[in-house]
Amino acid sequence: MSELKKSEILTESGTNELEIIEFHLHKTLAGGGHKVCHYGINVAKVREVIRVPDTSDYPNAQSHMVGVFSLRDNLIPLVDLAGWLGIPTQNDLEHKVVIVTDFNRMINGFLIDSVRSIHRVSWEQVESPSQFLEAGEQDCVVAVVRREGHLIMVLDFEKIIADINPELSMDKYDVTLDKTVVINDEMLAKREAKTILIVDDSAFIRKMIENTLRTAGYNIITAKDGGDALEMLEEFERLAEEAGASVSEMVSGIISDVEMPRMDGLHLLKRLRDKPSYKTMPIVMFSSLMSEDNRGKALALGANDTITKPEIGRMVTMVDSFVL
Incomplete structure (x- = not known):
């Protein structure tokens, strides 16, 4: 070939x-x-x-x-x-x-x-x-x-x-040594009030993103693929409706891989943007395949932004800009 x-x-x-x-x-x-x-x-x-x-x-x-x-x-x-x-x-x-x-x-x-x-x-x-x-x-x-x-x-x-x-490896990145990320009592308190959902089929990548965002102060929940994430978010939607609240009070933003079993990240993004509860929720696509073409597709489907997997150093400041 x-x-x-x-x-x-x-x-x-x-x-x-x-x-x-x-x-x-x-x-x-x-x-x-x-x-x-x-x-x-x-x-x-x-x-x-x-x-x-x-x-x-x-x-x-x-x-x-x-x-x-x-x-x-x-x-x-x-x-x-x-x-x-x-x-x-x-x-x-x-x-x-x-x-x-x-x-x-x-x-x-x-x-x-x-x-x-x-x-x-x-x-x-x-x-x-x-x-x-x-x-x-x-x-x-x-x-x-x-x-x-x-x-x-x-x-x-x-x-x-x-x-x-x-x-x-992205595993080498240490957010505490990153001069572009503010980690003080005020920022930690702001981030601790927010919950981010990480969706990735690689346990290795999931743990890496989770460690980075947790160290910066964010609460983290994870899903192993798009289908798992959609089921979790639909349950949050049901609970929010029962409590007369908004889903955004339970989940502040989503970081999703693109290629995953059961449901890929672009399909998950499309399904979520079709729901009123997720029209404005910050969603960032994080993928090893984020070419300009794929970035264009993600943005066209409603992603707030995209990151290529080696650029984990951009993660905290990007999430800050959308959810804080």
Whole structure:
């Protein structure tokens, strides 16, 4: 598969659909045979699929780093995905390929065994892994798709990259050291009166945003996907109506990811803006795929603003500007 044409990637707003690339890792079994493991990644995160390039060793690299290679003037790290996942595979590089990803303003290469096909699916068909297991912060599967009698595990590539290169991780951000964020008794008191809902399918990302906003003083509630968030907000709406109050007294603002199981962030945004209770509630979209095109779609659907995932340092001041 050569460089992916962006025109082929799903571009409709709020349709609750996505396209995933199914790829395989061939697990070597103790008896000498092998088992095909099915994995997935959002097409929008993939720049291209290439043959395994010549790589140069990088000094003191993380154990699953194969090396670095040059592609179209970019110096790109190549990660042994099977090694990181703890899956034994054959070392025959001649029969492997590389998925080149481009998100969070970073380009990375992931060594895999083969690419199967592209599937267009509704987010409603994408299941949360918590239905199969108790997903914690260390879990690297964000969604599961059933296809042709097998399960495709959609991986949390942000988590994988943060683990391999911690220096590039948003986890390094410390709001208490940020000179642009005011943290004094007056601001803490103002923020403590406000509750923010964080919606993200990655437990790793959810915890990071929660820690940042809690440290600044905000009360936080979380949802693991758009469907979970909508159910929670509908319950708040019911309780507010019973109490003769406004939903905004319970939730002051929402920060939502875009790609999530069951219901994506743009579809959630569209559904909320159709309800009178959420017409004016501050909603910020926070995504690794926030291109200018996606930003335009989010704003057209009613988002107050957008943030690309590496820019977590903008989070507190942006939330302050909308809810205080």
